[in-house]
Amino acid sequence: MTSLTLYHNPRCSKSRQALKLLEERGCDFHVRRYLDDPLSREELAALAARLDADVAELVRTGDSDWKALQLTAPSTDDYLDALAEHPRLLQRPLLDRGDRAVIGRPPATILALVDAS
Template sequence: MYRLYHNPRCSKSRTALRLLEDTGTPFTVVRYLDDPPSESVLRGLLARLDVPAAEVLRHNEPAFRALGLDQLAAIDTDTAIRALLEEPSLLQRPILETDDRAVIGRPPEQIRTLLSCPTS
């Protein structure tokens, strides 16, 4: 099953949602701002993304600077998770996840790379 980490206020997230709907792909929507993911969910998501931890954070958000993340030379997984637990709006969006892989949908067409792979 696919899970879309979605923010309805984000145009890229809305585009990814339409893409999934248009392909008829079964998925669930995770409105992570309304129901923030737990630490264990975030750890699993970051592991499935297979990107450096800093890439899952939105660097242009005011919270990024407010948390002092802009002052760090590097952002490791633990730092990223602490930041996301404190401020879920820092999570990149959209993200499409399966049980074994995930992709950041920026651009939204990145979503297609996961759709073309078999899921578990």
């Protein structure tokens, strides 16, 4: 099985649900608490490239930190810069297999990546 990393915020119910799903499946995975160990801009760019989604979907645009940035028509660089500066803006949970990543909204979405490992 390919190595899995769960980008996790224990205060988030969806993130806790994803963690529980992985544990119930008996998956071998690493937990990265991204608020304690933030991703670098380079790691964020690589993660975004592995998503089956636009980089904008990595950002919690309803968050007050995002709104405070007052960006109009943000570019990919704007999104990555915002995530690097404000880690709490990172959408969660995220599961990364190294070659592909998914946003766990809803949490069961991560199972497609687990089953494909």
